[in-house]
Structures are given as structure tokens and as C-alpha cells.
Amino acid sequence: MTTVLHGLEALPLDDRSSIVTIGKFDGVHRGHRAVLDGMRERAGDRRVVVVTFDRHPAAVLAPDRAPAPLLSVAQKTEALIAAGADLVVVLPFTRELAAQSPEEFVRAVLVDGLHAAEVVVGSDFRYGARGAGTVDTLREEGERFGFTVEVLDDVCVLDGQRVSSTSIREALDAGRLDEATEALGRYPRIRSLVVPGHQRGRDLGYPTANLAHNAEGYIPADGVYATWLHVDGVRYPAATSVGNNPTFGDVPDKTIEAHAMDVRLDLYGKVVELEFVRWMRGMQKFPSAEALATQMGVDEQQIRAVLGVPVPPAAGSEPTAAHA
Known part of the structure; x- marks a missing residue:
């Protein structure tokens, strides 16, 4: 069964009716999943459909204000399906789409495309050219075309604050990983290809997998993290650094390096995923490579905790991990 469709040209669907929600769904956080839980509970034999976009609308309408996404499109669609959507429709957000009138959008997507019986939106939902469509106009269209509209207020509040993608980005930028994790309902994660690096970690006794710069997902603040590294369906404990390694001074770009513990892996050319569990410390410039290696040993023990x-029986002998 197809679970992801791209573009209006992939519509219409068959005649089965749908319960539909529309939004950016950046991060697929706890609030988003609460919406899908409610839709699943009352869906009956209707299809649960999420309509989302391939980029933040601001990336087209106001590029200088467009936030970096918490998840790539692929990650987002995977998370939405895992959260209970039967189908995710990804619309390219173009100037042509932005110029559609509210009625054109409703007819093309909700009525003719998805056979919507119910549409679920937030109280601040806007659609159509210049945001002319509102909850009130959507209700009017629903009466005309035969679908109902369910309006949700804030569905997830933690410590008195509304859970939002913006607040999650702010937490990740500040290194407040626990706060971001609570709002997401899972550990923040990124996904990328392992590429050759400077191999300094190997020389220091802590070989690392170096991730390509175009990682999927939102990269948190510079620092050293306790992480889980996923590759080929297996999870490994890992110490991960994010930053430009100030000790050596010749790494101008932010890099992500993960040292998996107690295993021997060949990761070149593999796609890996990192889950960020806890921020351990900020990036530091050490007086020598030896001093850095000593701190990396301390980091590893703290990350194990x-x-x-546990520390393996062979601790204190030559490192057993050999990575890219």
C-alpha cells in the first residue's frame, strides 16, 4: 500500500473518504502526534491523511526568515506514518501553490483529491493566497462541499508552555537537550552518510565516523554528546562531538564525529542515524593532542554512565573500535 504521495499530480485518490489534517508538521513532536492519535481514534473506516509541504512556506515567501527544518522530508514522512497516518501527501510549496485561492486549494486537495469527510486544523490555520483562508472560510467550504471541520487549540503543553517547532529549535541551539527531548517525545536525531575525515580520532585511540555536512535533521549546539548510533538496524553506544575541533584549528566547518564503543565497524559509505541523548560539555581547545585524548577518555566513561x-573486560588495552 502506498503511504507517501508527492504533488497534486498524484491525486485524486480512490473514492474512500478521508479524515485530513494540514500543516508543516516540522519535527513531528508530541503535539503533532496527539493530533494524529485523536484522528485515529475516530477515523473508523476513513483514511487518516496528513497534507504537508516539502519546505517551510517562508523558504519561498520570505527566505531570510525561513527556519532550518527539524527533520528532512523523508524523516518527516517516516515519522508521520509511524505516528498513525495511513497516507502522507507532500505538496511542493511553490509560488504557484501559494497563489491558489482558498477555494481552489480546498477543491483540488480536500474535495477532488482526498474526498475529505473531516478536516482537522489548528485555531490559527491559514491557507490560500496571502493567507486569505481562515477557519471560518474553511467551515463555509465544508458546508458547501460536505466535510466537517474540527478545530484544535494547543494540544500539548509542557510546564505551561506550548510545544512548538520553534521552541524545540531554540532548545537545541542552546544545548538544552532534555527540554528538546521532552517536547519531541523522543531523542533528537540526524541522519547522514559516513565520509572520510582527518583520521585524528584514530591516532588518538578514539576512531570516529565522520558524517557528511548535508545531514538530515537539525544539528544541535556545539559540544560533546552521549548518543546512540544506528546502522544496518543495530544500535551502538557512541560519544559524538559537534563543532570545528578548536584544538587543531584547521577545521573551519562544523563537523559531526561519532566514536562507537566496544565494536569494530567499517562505516565508510554507510548511512547512519544518531540519537542525541545528553549534552555532556561544550567544545574546548586543549593545549595538546595528548590532553584532548585524556579528556576523551573521561568523556567516554561519563557517557557510558x-x-x-558497562566498561568491557578488555578496558585498558588497545581500542577495539575501527571506524571511518
């Missing part, structure tokens, strides 16, 4: 990973 966070992840609940």
Missing part, C-alpha cells in the same frame, strides 16, 4: 553501558 549516561547510556548504561
Whole structure:
């Protein structure tokens, strides 16, 4: 069964009716999943459909104000399906789409395309050219075309604050990983290809997998993290650094390097995923490579404690991990 469709040209669907929600769904956080939980509970034999976009609307309408996405489109669609959507429709957000009138959007997407019986939106929902469509106009269109409209207020509030993609980005930028994790309902994660690096970690006794710069997902603040590294369906405990490695001074770009513990892996050319569990410390410039190696040993012991990973019997011998 097809679970993801791209573009209006992929519509219409068959005649089965749908319960539909529309939005950016950036991060697929706890609030988003609460919406899908409610839709699933009352869907009956209707299809649960999420309509979302391939980029933030601001990326087209106001590029200088467009936020970086918390998840790539692929990650987002995977998360929405896992959260209970039967189908995700990804619309390219173009100037042509932005110029559609509210009625054109409703007819093309909700009525002719998805056979919507119910549409679920937030109280601040806007659609159509210049945001002319509102909840009130959507209700009017529903009466005309035969669908109902369910309006949701804030569905997820933590410590008195509304859970939002913006607040999650702010937490990640500040290194407040626990706050971001609570709002997401999972650990923040990124996904990328392992590429060759400077191999300094290997020389220091802590070989690392170096991630390509175009990682999927939102990269958190510079620092050292306790992480889980996923590759080929297996999860490994890992110490991960994010930053430009100030000790050596010749790494101008932000890099992400993960040292998986207690295993020997060949990761070149593989796609890996990192889950960020806890921020351990900020990036530091050490007086020598030896001083950095000593701190990396301290970091590893602290990260083992966070992840609940015991020191292996062979601790103190030559490192067993060999990565890219």
C-alpha cells in the first residue's frame, strides 16, 4: 500500500473518504502526534491523511526568515506514518501553490483529491493566497462541499508552555537537550552518510565516523554528546562531538564525529542515524593532542554512565573500535 504521495499530480485518490489534517508538521513532536492519535481514534473506516509541504512556506515567501527544518522530508514522512497516518501527501510549496485561492486549494486537495469527510486544523490555520483562508472560510467550504471541520487549540503543553517547532529549535541551539527531548517525545536525531575525515580520532585511540555536512535533521549546539548510533538496524553506544575541533584549528566547518564503543565497524559509505541523548560539555581547545585524548577518555566513561553501558573486560588495552 502506498503511504507517501508527492504533488497534486498524484491525486485524486480512490473514492474512500478521508479524515485530513494540514500543516508543516516540522519535527513531528508530541503535539503533532496527539493530533494524529485523536484522528485515529475516530477515523473508523476513513483514511487518516496528513497534507504537508516539502519546505517551510517562508523558504519561498520570505527566505531570510525561513527556519532550518527539524527533520528532512523523508524523516518527516517516516515519522508521520509511524505516528498513525495511513497516507502522507507532500505538496511542493511553490509560488504557484501559494497563489491558489482558498477555494481552489480546498477543491483540488480536500474535495477532488482526498474526498475529505473531516478536516482537522489548528485555531490559527491559514491557507490560500496571502493567507486569505481562515477557519471560518474553511467551515463555509465544508458546508458547501460536505466535510466537517474540527478545530484544535494547543494540544500539548509542557510546564505551561506550548510545544512548538520553534521552541524545540531554540532548545537545541542552546544545548538544552532534555527540554528538546521532552517536547519531541523522543531523542533528537540526524541522519547522514559516513565520509572520510582527518583520521585524528584514530591516532588518538578514539576512531570516529565522520558524517557528511548535508545531514538530515537539525544539528544541535556545539559540544560533546552521549548518543546512540544506528546502522544496518543495530544500535551502538557512541560519544559524538559537534563543532570545528578548536584544538587543531584547521577545521573551519562544523563537523559531526561519532566514536562507537566496544565494536569494530567499517562505516565508510554507510548511512547512519544518531540519537542525541545528553549534552555532556561544550567544545574546548586543549593545549595538546595528548590532553584532548585524556579528556576523551573521561568523556567516554561519563557517557557510558549516561547510556548504561558497562566498561568491557578488555578496558585498558588497545581500542577495539575501527571506524571511518
